[in-house]
Amino acid sequence: MHNYIINASIQIVPIVQDKHPYEWVDEAIAIIQESGVKHEVGPFATVLEGTYDEVMKVINDVNEYLYSRGCNEWISNVQVQIRSGGNITGDEKTEKFK
Template sequence: MHNFIINASIQIIPVVTDKHPYEWVDEAIAIIQQSTTVKHEVGPFATVVEGNYEDVMAIIHDVNEYLYSRGCSEWITNCQIQIRSNGNITGDEKTEKFK
């Protein structure tokens, strides 16, 4: 894959009864926040990330690996990924006119 900037939204929906689902979501967000290569913005329904393809996909992988390793019994990961084949695509480009 190319090395242009892409953006994605990541939503984690824990299907659990062992603790409040928000606790698992908060832990997943903490994994994203630890990244030094991916820009992120936490929203009420999903976290938007922006970086090159490899880094964004690594974050998605890392969140799922973390939930698995910590014993989350079940979750849904919803992702939307936008890729432009010949250049960068940024969240600011898409939302600038509304600010």
């Protein structure tokens, strides 16, 4: 894949009863924060911005973390926007609304 900037969002929906789902979500967000990839936490999903490889690594790391910590079941809702000829940034898409 190219090295242009892409956007992605990830939403983790834990299907668990061992602890409050927000605790699993908070742990997933901590993995994202530690990644160094540009991100913005929202009420429903976290938006990531970086190269394809960087963003996909973060998404993989979140899922691997949940698995390794024993989260019984979760849904990862992921959206990815890729522009083949250049960068696509969140600011580009939302600037007119600020």
